[in-house]
Amino acid sequence: MSKNQEYAQEYAGYAMEQMRRYGIPASVTLAQGILESSNGQSRLAQNENNHFGIKATPSWIAEGGRYALYTDDRPDEKFCSYDSVGDSYEHHSRFLKENSRYAACFGLSADDYKGWTEGIAQAGYATGSDYAGKLQKIIEQNGLQEYDRQVMQEMKEQGRCFGLEENPLGEAEDTTYSFPVERKDFLFVTTPFGVESQSFDSGEKVHKGMDIRCNDDSVLATENEGKVISVKGSGAGQSVTVEYSRKDGSKVQCSYMHLGEVSVKVGDTVKAGQQLGKTGGEHLHFSVRNIYADGTQRDIDPAAYLAEIAQKGGIRQQVLHNGSDLLARYKSPDSVRDGRPLTTEGWMKKLLSSEDSGVGLSGCSDPVVEMAMTAFTSLMLLAVQIDNKEEERQKAEVSAAMDSRKIDLKPLLPGMKSCTLTVNENGKALLHADNGSAQISRELSSAELSRLSVTLNNGSLSEETKRMRVTGLLNTVILSETASRNFEMGMEQQQGQTESLKR
Structure with missing residues (x-):
């Protein structure tokens, strides 16, 4: 394509x-x-x-x-x-x-x-x-x-x-329905519903909800005539559960976890879009349970519930995990806006343009910060595509990098015990490396960022050439910082010996 x-x-x-x-x-x-x-x-x-x-x-x-x-x-x-x-x-x-x-x-x-x-x-x-x-x-x-x-x-x-x-x-969009978090384009799901891991000792570990990327956002009731049946916890660990009754006698319970603030109490009746509280950090755990007329209960995929209310309320936002719309499997074919998963590069671009970018500092005009953003995203794409990884794994690594603002650069520097690039809240690029005998951690200079950006965005270079040049640049930074530290340590030791002789 x-x-x-x-x-x-x-x-x-x-x-x-x-x-x-x-x-x-x-x-x-x-x-x-x-x-x-x-x-x-x-x-x-x-x-x-x-x-x-x-x-x-x-x-x-x-x-x-x-x-x-x-x-x-x-x-x-x-x-x-x-x-x-x-x-x-x-x-x-x-x-x-x-x-x-x-x-x-x-x-x-x-x-x-x-x-x-x-x-x-x-x-x-x-x-x-x-x-x-x-x-x-x-x-x-x-x-x-x-x-x-x-x-x-x-x-x-x-x-x-x-x-x-x-x-x-x-x-x-019908005001009788709402998604649990307001977004203009899509909800960024970092962990979906389902089996997270499986081991011989503990068996299956099931994630009974979906984790939605947030940033101290308001969480919203999804339907009208909801009844608040539970408010628990304290601090950043509060939770709210809202119950909706169905005509067939069944009920749907929506639970919101990891809240830092709650604005409703047990017994309140809420309507779609009403604020229930605010997240206490960068993720909302949203889960859905069906309680059938005969009293049996079952945790269901929140994506199935969101697909249902999206159809009823004409909600067009997607719910994306690693570039795929989680709602697509639960919608009729003619109602899916675009059920085809995005490519790795397409997913990265979509995340960068979203409200949940994790690295996007909207409206920032600082040229050094802009270079850091460019280097971060280009390095991420280069790192995840090494070793011909399957595209699903590449997209998962892009999601994790965007969520944490951290790239694992070890694929580019296999000789290192560990090496990461992190973008902090001020948009500064911090390189952390451990070669087994020494650890370094420092902010990349504007000149270093410029050299990285020029190499990464040179369309005339092959991917392999880019990797070789980037690896050389990063190694130079690490060796330079290591040599500088060794020199400082040597000077401190020499000064200490001189002081001893004076005494």
């Missing part, structure tokens, strides 16, 4: 949603995203979720819109910064719709991608030559017009019309 096709697969849902809302061909939106963001790999896309190169206007800034400075036609131009990729897609559509230069395009059919690309080019969207031809080539080589056909057929079969009223953003 090409990079263009990977991008289209990942963001087709957004483009098709925009087509329903504004009548802009999904194929054209995707092609512009591919071209303007370099398949989502540009600094603007990765740092600001800006996939269309849209600059911040005075009105955008006056309304509180965030922006960042980048060099384009001129140095330090202001570009829009978005909370999510979905927001970038929505603003792109509004940019076209609200700008009179593109008015003629909206008189075209929603599947006339050639007319749209020519109209956008003639209106001056980009300064490069043959912009329409470039977009059409991307569309035709990757079959992006198929997304236009799907939307046209769907609208015809359902008797729906294009427009904002009939196609509200997010398909008008």
Whole structure:
């Protein structure tokens, strides 16, 4: 699969949603995203979720819109910064719709991608030559017009019309249902429901819920008419259980664990989206139990429950673990936005653009921090792909690295007893290494980060050459720090001996 096709697969849902809302061909939106963001790999896309190169206007800034400075036609131009990729897609559509230069395009059919690309080019969207031809080539080589056909057929079969009223953003999520944590795009699950490990002595160890990445977030009731039946614990170890009754006499109990704050009490009746408390750290353990009419009980996969309420409430957020949507297996095929798992690189990019990145310092303009972020993500991808590991294992390692802000670099430096790179809360890159006889721990300098970034982002180098050069750079840092420490220790010993002689 090409990079263009990977991008289209990942963001087709957004483009098709925009087509329903504004009548802009999904194929054209995707092609512009591919071209303007370099398949989502540009600094603007990765740092600001800006996939269309849209600059911040005075009105955008006056309304509180965030922006960042980048060099384009001129140095330090202001570009829009978005909370999510979905927001970038929505603003792109509004940019076209609200700008009179593109008015003629909206008189075209929603599947006339050639007319749209020519109209956008003639209106001056980009300064490069043959912009329409470039977009059409991307569309035709990757079959992006198929997304236009799907939307046209769907609208015809359902008797729906294009427009904002009939196609509200997010398909008008029903306020009678809510996910346990609010997210714009997806919930990042670090540990799913199921068997965690198995041994001869202790047998199976089963994880009876799912761990959702949080950062002192509010936790929310998932349905209306819920009854709080349990509040336990203290400090960062509090828990809440809410029970929902079903018409057949059965009940569903949703439990929230690892809370640092609880805002309800036993006996309270809660509604969907109501805050129950806040997490006490970076993870929420969410579990679901079915209590049947005959009194029997069973712990179920929370993904099955979330798929059920997502369908009832029109909730479009995904629940992703290692790049795969956990809800897909419980949904009917026609309701799955995109059931295909992401690639390792696609999963890393999605995590970087999410609210739960773990390493993303949104809005940070410090060039040293930006280099640390770039080095961290590029090193991570290089390290996890060594030894031709299976892609599922690669994605699991990416998830763990994002969650902990730590990369295991031992695959790059097998001679080391241990070696890790950690990004702290201030965005500084810290190298920790143990060669068996000495341990070092220090912050990488801007010059070292720059050399790493130049090597890692050199598209002309093979992966093997990159690994060799990166290994050499890291070894140099470690040897330099070790030599410096040895020198300092020698000087201290010499000074101690001199002091002894004086006495």
